[in-house]
Amino acid sequence: MSLLFISQSHRQTATSLQKEGVPAQQLPSTIQLARETAESWLHQEIEQGNLPLVIQLVNGKFPESSAQLLLEELKDLLVAKFIVRLKFNYALARNAASIVLPFVMQRLVDHLQQNPQFKTWWDALDLRKHLPSKADLKSKIRSVGQSLSGNASASESAFA
Numbered sequence: 428m429s430l431l432f433i434s435q436s437h438r439q440t441a442t443s444l445q446k447e448g449v450p451a452q453q454l455p456s457t458i459q460l461a462r463e464t465a466e467s468w469l470h471q472e473i474e475q476g477n478l479p480l481v482i483q484l485v486n487g488k489f490p491e492s493s494a495q496l497l498l499e500e501l502k503d504l505l506v507a508k509f510i511v512r513l514k515f516n517y518a519l520a521r522n523a524a525s526i527v528l529p530f531v532m533q534r535l536v537d538h539l540q541q542n543p544q545f546k547t548w549w550d551a552l553d554l555r556k557h558l559p560s561k562a563d564l565k566s567k568i569r570s571v572g573q574s575l576s577g578n579a580s581a582s583e584s585a586f587a
Contacts, residue, residue, distance in 0.1 A: 444526055464508055501528065
């Protein structure tokens with residue numbers, strides 16, 4: 428992502444936030460809080476074992492319906508933080524979160540994709556623990572074969 432695009436996006440986001448009523452002196456803290464919230468949310472998703480979800484998000488191969496649900500969850504969290512920490516009213520917090528969240532998430536994903544530490548971690552990641560084993564696949568195929576044909580000996584002999 429070019430530096431010009433980033434600065435234009437940042438300026439556009441700041442302008443939109445000001446139009447919604449976010450005071451100019453709170454713009455940096457609004458964006459910072461959104462960024463910290465998104466980072467901790469992604470980290471929490473990884474810790475909870477939702478690595479495939481994060482991988483899809485970073486690679487941009489995320490189903491639209493799932494993305495919408497997750498972004499709504501993150502937006503609700505961000506709205507609560509805006510209300511508690513920045514003393515926004517609900518309507519302002521909801522509008523500010525709707526404006527700043529797509530910008531912050533795009534910047535965060537771009538940063539993750541370009542970060543050498545993330546690439547190193549990604550290369551060292553053992554994805555085999557997230558995939559079924561060869562024995563699991565064989566047993567699944569056997570059970571499907573048995574249920575389809577009703578003949579256990581034909582499916583067992585194919586894998587013996």
